[in-house]
Amino acid sequence: TNRVFSGIQPSGDLHLGNYLGAIRRFVPLQDTHDCIYCVVDMHAITVWQDPDDLRRATREVAAAYVAAGIDPKRAIIFNQSQVMQHAELAWIFNCVARIGWMNRMTQFKDKAGKNSENVSLGLLAYPSLMAADILLYKATHVPVGDDQKQHLELTRDIAAKFNNDYAASIAAQNVGQDDGSFFPITEPLIAGPATRIMSLRDGTKKMSKSDPSDQSRISLLDNADGIAKKIKKATTDPEPLPETVEGLAGRPEADNLVGIYAALSDQSKTQVIAEFGGKGWGTFKPALADLAVSVLGPMGEEMRRLVEDTTTIDAILRDGAERARALAEATMVDVRSIVGFIR
Ligand code: AQP
Secondary structure: OOEEEEEEOOOOOOEHHHHHHHHHHHHHHOOOOEEEEEEOHHHHOOOOOOHHHHHHHHHHHHHHHHHHOOOOOOOEEEEHHHOOHHHHHHHHHHOOOOHHHHHOOHHHHHHHHHHOOOOOHHHHHHHHHHHHHHHOOOOOEEEOOHHHHHHHHHHHHHHHHHHHHOHHHHHHHOOOOOOOOOOOOOEEEOOOOOOOOEOOOOOOOEOOOOOOOHHHOOEOOOOHHHHHHHHHHOOOOOOOOOOOHHHHOOOHHHHHHHHHHHHHOOOOHHHHHHHHOOOOHHHHHHHHHHHHHHHHHHHHHHHHHHHHOHHHHHHHHHHHHHHHHHHHHHHHHHHHHHHOOOO
16 A cells, blocks of 8 residues: 655644645645545644644644645544654654664754754754654655655654664564565655745745744745735846856755745756746746736635634544544554553
């Protein structure tokens, strides 16, 4: 079976990077895979979250999933903390993974900065919980942005070490696959023109929820006017667009805007350059603004409506959690006996 798992943290304003790198790509996978899309609230609290903000942001991510076209009847949409098996498996993985593996994670180093003695222990263990999210459902494919690549490699390392450390017990309990493994080695799905959307102010920095400048990102809740203004004010070099896609090399801002256009219109960057090569920003930026407004405008409107309808959103999360829990518990029954826990 082919199963997809991915998650988004309810840690602030969802932005175009989250949409193009993740949410937009979740939608077509519903046709080919069993899909589980999580709102990872337990990951979010690895840094401080005001409880009311966390509740609002959790509903906002769920609303974005639905507004983007994920069908909560077909896919499973839920928030992580409703399924306690995530925490249970994460603990076991904390005992499989090595501290050195966690210390090498660039996201930890970036987020901890010079202050690494004084951040939460959860921030260091973050990838171990992420491995639990994925492997609890024995997911085979994980669609994410490029920034998550290193964490997915760690998920593979944890699965392999668990399979290896417990090989004898997996065989004794007769719960392995044909090759003797228990957990699958997950494939990341990182592809297309928008695996890493950059800040609109600085083409060398990732577009991010935590950037203090609101002008650096397009929020999925921005209205049409706001979206168009941010694109028109985006930092660029003064040169016109290159005649070939190779000409985007060394021009991070141009490369970023062309990539955004390509992803929003389901084209390659080559196709976008075929249309706009040699044209100036005065032509390209308004075209990009129109395109972005036509895609994000209706979605933002639907998100705003859904976020207010907490009864509907909470029912979707509760129903999804129930379905997720049944799958998760089936895995944990085996894991507990593999590890040697008596029930
Ligand atoms: N700039 C981006 N370009 C492409 N994909 C991106 N993603 C995030 N930023 C970009 C993808 O969105 C999914 C959800 O991310 P997350 O919420 O789990 O965490 P994150 O990567 O830490 O998101 P942010 O916005 O960058 O938040 P902060 O500022 O808190 O670090 C993932 O699939 C991610 O790859």
